[in-house]
Every structure is written in structure tokens, then in C-alpha cells.
Amino acid sequence: MELLTVLQVLDSTVRLSTPLLLACLAGLFSERAGIFDIGLEGKMLAAAFFSAAIAAVTGSVWIGLGAGITASVALSLLHGLASITFRGNQLISGVAINFLAAGMTVLIAQTWFQQGGRTPALIGGGRFNGVVLPGAEALRDVPVIGPIYYELISGHSILVYAAFACVPLTWWVLYRTRFGLRLRAVGENPEAVDTAGISVTRLRFAAVVICGLLCGIAGAYLATALQAGFVQDMTAGRGFIALAALIFAKWRPWHALYATLLFGFLQAIALRNQNLDLGFVTLPAQAMDALPYILTVVILAGFVGKAVPPRAGGQPYVKER
Amino acid sequence: MRQDDADGARQATAAPGSHLPAIELRGISKAFGPVQANKDISIRVMPGTIHGIIGENGAGKSTLMSILYGFYKADAGEIFIGGQKTAIPDSQAAIAAGIGMVFQHFKLVENFTVLENVILGAEDGRLLRPSLAKARAALKSLAEEYELNVDPDAVIEDIGVGQQQRVEILKALYRQADILILDEPTGVLTPPEADHLFRILRNLRAEGKTIILITHKLREIMEITDTVSVMRRGEMTATVKTAETSPEELAELMVGRKVLLRVEKTPAVPGKPVLEVEDLRVTDSSGVERLRGVSLNVRAGEVLGLAGVAGNGQSELLEVLGGMMQATGKVRVNGQPIDLSGPHADGQSRRNAGIAHVPEDRQRKGLIMDYAAWENSVFGYHRDPAIQRGPLMRNAAILDHAETQMQRFDVRPPNPRLAAKNFSGGNQQKVVLAREIERGPDLLLIGQPTRGVDIGAIEFIHQQIIALRDAGKAILLVSVELDEILALSDRIAVIFDGRIMGECAADTASTQELGLMMAGISSGKAA
Numbered sequence: 001m002e003l004l005t006v007l008q009v010l011d012s013t014v015r016l017s018t019p020l021l022l023a024c025l026a027g028l029f030s031e032r033a034g035i036f037d038i039g040l041e042g043k044m045l046a047a048a049f050f051s052a053a054i055a056a057v058t059g060s061v062w063i064g065l066g067a068g069i070t071a072s073v074a075l076s077l078l079h080g081l082a083s084i085t086f087r088g089n090q091l092i093s094g095v096a097i098n099f100l101a102a103g104m105t106v107l108i109a110q111t112w113f114q115q116g117g118r119t120p121a122l123i124g125g126g127r128f129n130g131v132v133l134p135g136a137e138a139l140r141d142v143p144v145i146g147p148i149y150y151e152l153i154s155g156h157s158i159l160v161y162a163a164f165a166c167v168p169l170t171w172w173v174l175y176r177t178r179f180g181l182r183l184r185a186v187g188e189n190p191e192a193v194d195t196a197g198i199s200v201t202r203l204r205f206a207a208v209v210i211c212g213l214l215c216g217i218a219g220a221y222l223a224t225a226l227q228a229g230f231v232q233d234m235t236a237g238r239g240f241i242a243l244a245a246l247i248f249a250k251w252r253p254w255h256a257l258y259a260t261l262l263f264g265f266l267q268a269i270a271l272r273n274q275n276l277d278l279g280f281v282t283l284p285a286q287a288m289d290a291l292p293y294i295l296t297v298v299i300l301a302g303f304v305g306k307a308v309p310p311r312a313g314g315q316p317y318v319k320e321r
Numbered sequence: 322m323r324q325d326d327a328d329g330a331r332q333a334t335a336a337p338g339s340h341l342p343a344i345e346l347r348g349i350s351k352a353f354g355p356v357q358a359n360k361d362i363s364i365r366v367m368p369g370t371i372h373g374i375i376g377e378n379g380a381g382k383s384t385l386m387s388i389l390y391g392f393y394k395a396d397a398g399e400i401f402i403g404g405q406k407t408a409i410p411d412s413q414a415a416i417a418a419g420i421g422m423v424f425q426h427f428k429l430v431e432n433f434t435v436l437e438n439v440i441l442g443a444e445d446g447r448l449l450r451p452s453l454a455k456a457r458a459a460l461k462s463l464a465e466e467y468e469l470n471v472d473p474d475a476v477i478e479d480i481g482v483g484q485q486q487r488v489e490i491l492k493a494l495y496r497q498a499d500i501l502i503l504d505e506p507t508g509v510l511t512p513p514e515a516d517h518l519f520r521i522l523r524n525l526r527a528e529g530k531t532i533i534l535i536t537h538k539l540r541e542i543m544e545i546t547d548t549v550s551v552m553r554r555g556e557m558t559a560t561v562k563t564a565e566t567s568p569e570e571l572a573e574l575m576v577g578r579k580v581l582l583r584v585e586k587t588p589a590v591p592g593k594p595v596l597e598v599e600d601l602r603v604t605d606s607s608g609v610e611r612l613r614g615v616s617l618n619v620r621a622g623e624v625l626g627l628a629g630v631a632g633n634g635q636s637e638l639l640e641v642l643g644g645m646m647q648a649t650g651k652v653r654v655n656g657q658p659i660d661l662s663g664p665h666a667d668g669q670s671r672r673n674a675g676i677a678h679v680p681e682d683r684q685r686k687g688l689i690m691d692y693a694a695w696e697n698s699v700f701g702y703h704r705d706p707a708i709q710r711g712p713l714m715r716n717a718a719i720l721d722h723a724e725t726q727m728q729r730f731d732v733r734p735p736n737p738r739l740a741a742k743n744f745s746g747g748n749q750q751k752v753v754l755a756r757e758i759e760r761g762p763d764l765l766l767i768g769q770p771t772r773g774v775d776i777g778a779i780e781f782i783h784q785q786i787i788a789l790r791d792a793g794k795a796i797l798l799v800s801v802e803l804d805e806i807l808a809l810s811d812r813i814a815v816i817f818d819g820r821i822m823g824e825c826a827a828d829t830a831s832t833q834e835l836g837l838m839m840a841g842i843s844s845g846k847a848a
Contacts, residue, residue, distance in 0.1 A: 195428045196441050196443070197411065198413075
């Protein structure tokens with residue numbers, strides 16, 4: 001393959017990895033605090049719709065982003081209320097949020113815009129456009145480095161750079177700050193946190209809100225940067241792929257980056273070549289789509305090391321007997 | 322002894338002229354639903370002393386201490402710390418009042434380092450680095466001062482329980498605790514580790530710290546405390562000076578009647594070997610070898626006690642023999658080989674071979690907690706044609722039978738329709754024991770027969786085990802309580818790290834020698 005073709009595939013890998021990465025880090029914060037969240041999909045979907053809708057109405061993508069984040073955080077708080085305050089089942093609450101988002105977005109879209117459950121196409125300031133990094137134009141014609149810088153590194157929306165910056169930031173917060181220490185502790189043994197005089201409830205709510213924030217950015221990216229507007233079920237299972245990536249990464253930030261890049265790469269190939277010819281066998285595009293899940297099953301079966309989730313994950317904290 | 326006297330002298334100088342109690346509780350009450358866990362409890366603990374609180378399981382000791390530590394909220398009552406009335410609504414307030422607690426089940430984050438566990442909740446700012454450096458220095462000086470040595474960078478799950486307990490003590494001291502509460506601290510320790518703990522506690526007392534020790538072991542109370550309070554059914558029945566009381570008196574105060582502390586038994590009359598185990602090996606799912614060539618035998622009419630600290634392979638041994646786990650090696654019962662890894666390596670075949678099993682974890686492996694006692698009374702023996710009619714169970718017959726069985730084994734309340742979870746630990750154990758003993762097995766495997774069982778029931782269970790022995794049955798007893806092993810066994814074997822360290826007759830065994838073997842030092846080296 002030519003360098004340019006390779007670069008185009010890698011370029012679309014970056015674009016497709018971004019929402020996965022954001023959602024994966026969102027799940028990481030939540031699950032590291034002991035709150036399992038299968039509602040990533042629903043939160044992204046709600047954020048995608050509200051960001052596109054508000055951006056379409058106001059013409060400002062930033063206000064749209066804010067609306068998307070707000071919607072996603074609201075759903076997060078709902079999840080927190082159900083699973084932290086009322087000690088409900090975290091999986092059921094997550095499933096409910098997914099259904100709620102899937103139905104609500106289309107219903108409101110139809111009521112507001114009457115375009116068959118879509119938002120109007122976003123134009124101009126209603127969308128995040130690519131940022132051309134300094135020197136990109138100048139370096140464009142330099143062999144090898146030029147195309148890599150211009151095609152691959154430069155020209156993405158601001159949210160892409162933000163997503164990638166979130167990786168070291170998440171690592172730093174988790175492993176270098178007081179908040180991170182407590183967050184990790186509450187996902188492993190909430191009793192240790194409680195007896196140390198820290199509120200388990202407050203910590204877990206903080207984690208869930210961060211999760212909502214990141215899901216909100218992920219959803220807004222889908223509708224206002226990757227595409228220009230909201231369409232029905234546009235998250236297309238990305239929330240679940242992000243969960244798979246989270247398990248694949250064994251709940252670690254840098255590994256989350258590698259996992260989502262891998263899964264993004266698979267999506268990029270599936271998108272570009274309908275079928276992948278490996279010479280001796282031709283893989284259909286569907287195989288590429290299924291690969292993240294297959295890899296996760298392989299991981300869970302224990303072939304590539306053991307994925308041990310946070311020990312208190314999924315269990316509501318009950319203090320008195 | 323000499324050490325004690327020296328400590329005593331220093332203690333007198335450590336808290337001169339202080340007449341205010343370090344802790345005073347007045348009229349503390351607490352109910353969990355219909356259960357009154359604490360009833361109007363008052364207690365005074367003077368500074369610089371070790372105060373024991375003794376009582377049976379469920380007497381309310383842990384509840385009382387959890388209230389003092391702000392883990393539970395009392396329904397009524399007042400707490401005074403150093404003479405000041407203090408409200409302790411949560412653990413934060415308890416820590417601020419200088420109270421530290423070492424729970425029975427440690428509150429440590431398993432995959433954190435020692436240092437991270439120590440600073441959790443007591444960090445010095447938003448960033449970890451300075452806090453960690455400060456804690457490292459503090460730990461070093463605490464280690465020197467009190468013999469509290471732990472590697473600060475070790476991960477909790479990699480270190481032994483004795484060290485984990487030291488981490489809990491360090492956590493409290495790092496938070497400037499003057500009052501230290503320890504809940505059943507020796508349950509998981511080897512005798513040498515327990516001795517070390519007591520040295521640490523004496524060091525702390527010498528520095529003027531106040532220590533509350535909760536335990537159900539009379540020996541510990543007599544060994545280390547200055548004063549002792551006795552609790553029974555949520556009430557404080559007495560507070561006495563340790564020097565002025567005796568184990569017999571304390572036991573009577575705990576139970577409310579006279580108790581036999583020693584098990585009455587005649588010398589064993591061992592017959593032919595019933596259980597013969599040869600080179601038994603087990604590797605668990607993560608590839609760790611749990612049993613590394615265990616060989617032992619148990620003869621008819623004797624109790625073989627297997628001593629050892631929890632987690633050294635005794636659980637695996639019981640599960641292999643009980644048909645719950647696969648293994649390699651040779652096992653014969655009454656001369657007949659037992660299938661260890663084939664299609665007949667299951668509990669049903671074991672029962673047919675004459676093996677009965679009272680599992681260590683009775684709540685998970687001996688009972689179904691949500692099922693009624695009568696249903697639990699036939700598990701494992703449900704294929705017995707006497708209780709079946711075609712494909713149906715003869716429930717009325719089982720129910721009748723369970724009722725008489727419960728009366729015979731003194732299960733309280735003797736109501737077969739009550740779910741297993743609604744019985745106390747001792748009565749649950751009696752239900753399991755009755756089921757397993759009843760059909761006259763040749764070999765009884767019994768693990769931790771009295772864990773979580775109150776003194777009155779312990780007496781009864783011990784009598785049943787001895788009665789079975791006297792009926793000519795073979796008994797393999799596994800217990801982490803060395804006292805229990807010594808009281809019941811005719812022979813004692815010690816297991817360490819999946820190997821049998823040594824064996825001796827019970828009447829010649831010394832606690833010290835057994836303790837060393839339990840710590841992995843063979844009797845040859847110890848001599």
C-alpha cells in the first residue's frame with residue numbers, strides 16, 4: 001500500500017478512536033470507583049442529540065457541546081441516584097438509561113424538527129472543524145514527515161486533541177492525586193474508605209459525574225465533529241465497544257488508549273475496504289466489526305492475562321447489616 | 322514476666338495523676354430491627370491501660386465498638402472522651418477524637434501498597450507525593466518505637482495477615498490515635514505472631530496509649546488485659562480487674578451458667594486405619610500448588626487434629642477428601658481406593674464410601690441459607706429411598722424427622738420450618754452436624770467446628786465429636802484454633818504451605834512446638 005493510503009487509514013483510525021477513547025475513559029472513572037456503567041451508549045446518544053439540536057438552533061457548536069454534556073451528566077446523576085443513593089442494581093439502571101436515551105432522542109428530534117428523527121445538518125459555526133496545526137502547510141511537501149504531520153497529526157477537531165490529552169491527565173489524576181487514590185480505593189474496598197473517614201457516596205457521585213462529562217464530549221464529537229448532525233442510533237454500539245476496550249485495557253488509562261486505537265483501526269479498515277484480503281483468506285467487513293467483541297471474549301477467557309475488575313465493582317455499598 | 326513488671330512500672334509514670342477516664346460510655350443502646358444488639362451499656366476505661374471486652378459471638382461487642390468508632394449510630398447514650406462529651410456521628414469524628422480501630426476483617430485496599438493504605442484519608446494535600454514521603458518517614462520511626470516493622474512498598478495482598486494487621490495499627494497511629502480498639506485481633510494469627518502483637522500492645526501501653534481488646538478467648542484476656550468487661554446478649558454483665566478474676570468466673574459471666582472449659586474424654590482406643598492418604602497434591606486454577614504431597618492416616622476411634630494457620634492447604638485437603646476438588650495421589654478409605662480425579666470424585670460417591678463432611682464454611686458449603694432447616698437436613702442424603710416415593714420427596718416424613726433430630730441436637734429454636742439464615746452460628750452448625758453424623762459415617766471430616774459458635778454450643782459440639790470417636794469412628798478435625806485442636810485431638814499433625822510439618826501425640830504436645838511448626842519451622846530445628 002502507498003504511504004498516502006496508509007495515512008488515510010490511520011487518519012480515520014484517529015477519528016474513529018476518539019469517541020471510543022472518551023467513552024472508555026468515562027467508563028474507567030466510573031468503574032474504578034465501583035460503579036459499573038453499561039449506560040455509556042445511552043449517555044453518548046443523548047449527548048449526541050442534544051449537542052446537535054442545540055448547535056442547530058443556536059448556531060454555536062460550543063453551546064451545543066455544553067448542552068450535550070449537560071444531558072449526559074443528567075443521565076449520570078440518574079444512574080448515581082439509582083445505584084448509589086438507592087443501592088439499586090447497576091446493570092438494570094444502565095440498561096434503562098440506554099433504552100431511555102434511544103427512545104427519547106428520536107421522539108424529541110421528531111417533535112422539534114420533523115425530519116424523521118434527525119436534526120438538521122449542521123453548517124458553519126454549528127460544527128467543530130479541523131484545526132490546522134502551526135507549520136502544517138509549510139511542512140506539507142517535505143517527504144514522509146510532511147504527509148504524516150499534515151494528514152495524520154494536523155487537521156483534526158479540537159475534541160480529538162482534547163481526548164488524547166485526557167489519557168495522561170487521567171493517569172495523573174488516578175495515580176498522582178489524593179482524589180485518584182481515594183477513587184481507586186472506593187472501587188476496591190469502600191469499607192476502607194468509609195473507616196478512613198471519607199464519604200463513599202460523595203466519591204462515587206464525583207466519579208459518575210466525571211463519567212457523564214466525558215460521555216458528553218464523546219457524544220457531542222459524534223454529532224458535531226465526526227458527522228454533521230444527529231441521526232437515529234448514531235452511536236451504533238460504540239458505548240459497548242468502549243466497555244469492551246475497558247476490559248481489554250484492564251481498567252488502565254494508557255492501555256485504554258491502545259485498546260481504543262486498535263478497535264478504531266478495525267473500524268477504519270471495515271469502513272474503507274468492504275472486505276480485507278489477507279492473501280490466503282478474505283475477511284468480510286462484518287468480521288472486522290465483530291473483532292473487538294471477539295478480542296474481549298478472548299481476554300475474558302483468560303488467554304491474554306487476567307482481567308480483574310475493581311473488586312467492589314457492581315456492588316452497592318451497604319454499611320449496616 | 323520480668324518484661325511485664327517493667328512495663329507496669331513505666332505505665333505508672335506514663336499517666337501520672339490522670340483520674341479522668343480515657344473513654345466513658347453512658348447508656349449506649351442500639352437495635353438492628355427487632356434485635357437489641359446493645360442495651361444501656363456503660364463503661365469507663367482509664368488511660369494507659371489495656372481493657373478487655375469479652376463475650377460470646379453476638380453478645381454485641383463489635384457493635385459497641387463500631388458505635389465508638391462512628392461506624393454505626395447509637396439509638397441512645399453518650400460518649401465522653403478524656404472527660405469531654407463527644408459526638409461521634411462518623412469515623413471522621415472518631416479519628417479526630419483520637420480513636421483508631423483495627424477491625425476483625427481488615428479494612429485495607431488489597432492492591433494498594435502499605436504506604437498508600439496508611440495515607441488514605443489522611444493525605445496532606447491534593448497531591449500524593451509529599452504525603453507519601455511524610456508517611457514513609459513516620460512509618461520508619463513508628464516501626465522503631467513499637468516493633469511495627471512492615472515494608473512500606475509491599476502490596477497488601479502479597480503480605481501475610483500478621484503484617485496486614487500491623488498496617489492497620491500503623492494506620493491508627495499515623496492518625497495520632499491515643500485510643501486503639503482491636504476487634505478479635507488474634508483470630509488469624511499464629512501463636513508467634515500473636516505474641517508479637519501482644520509485645521506491640523505492651524509497648525503502646527507503656528507510651529500511655531489506651532487499648533480496648535475485644536476477644537472471645539479467655540486466655541488472651543488473662544494474659545494481657547488490666548481490666549475486663551463481660552458482655553452477654555447485648556448487656557454489660559460485669560467489669561472486673563483481671564488480676565482479681567479467673568477464666569472460670571469469666572466464662573460463667575459470659576454464658577450465664579457454669580461451663581466446662583476442658584473437654585472430658587477418656588484415652589482413645591484406636592483400631593484399624595480408616596483413612597489413608599498418600600502423596601496428595603493439588604494445584605489451583607492460578608497454578609499454585611496448594612498441597613505438596615500430603616500423607617497422613619486416621620484410625621478408627623481416634624481424632625486426628627490438623628493444626629495450621631488458615632490458608633496453608635487444610636481447606637483444600639478437606640475439599641479433596643470431601644469430593645469437592647480434584648487432586649492427584651492415593652487415598653484409601655477402609656482399604657478401598659477413592660477416585661480423586663475421575664467421574665466418581667464427587668460428594669455423593671464419598672458419602673457412599675462412608676465419609677461425612679462438615680465443611681469449614683458452613684454458610685456457603687454446608688447449608689443453603691434461604692432454605693428451611695428441614696430441607697437442609699437432607700442435603701446430600703436426598704437420594705435415600707426412605708424419604709422418596711417415586712420421583713417425589715416425602716416431605717412430611719423429612720419434616721417429622723428433622724424435628725426429632727433438632728430436638729436431639731438441641732437446636733434452638735427447634736422449628737424445622739425456619740430458614741437456615743435465621744439460626745445463630747452455633748445452631749446452624751448443629752443442623753449440619755446432625756445431618757452428617759446421623760447416618761453413622763466411618764470417617765467424619767470436620768472443618769472449623771466451632772468458628773462463630775458461642776461457648777455453650779461449643780461444649781455441645783465438642784461432646785458430639787468425642788461421642789462419635791468413642792463409637793469407634795475416625796475423625797479428621799481441621800481447626801485454626803490451637804486450643805480446640807489440643808482439647809479434642811488424640812494425635813496432632815501440623816500443616817504448613819501444603820506440607821505436613823510434623824505429627825505428635827496430643828498429650829505430649831506443647832503449644833510452643835506446635836506454634837513453631839505452624840510458622841513453618843520444623844520440630845527438628847526447633848529442638
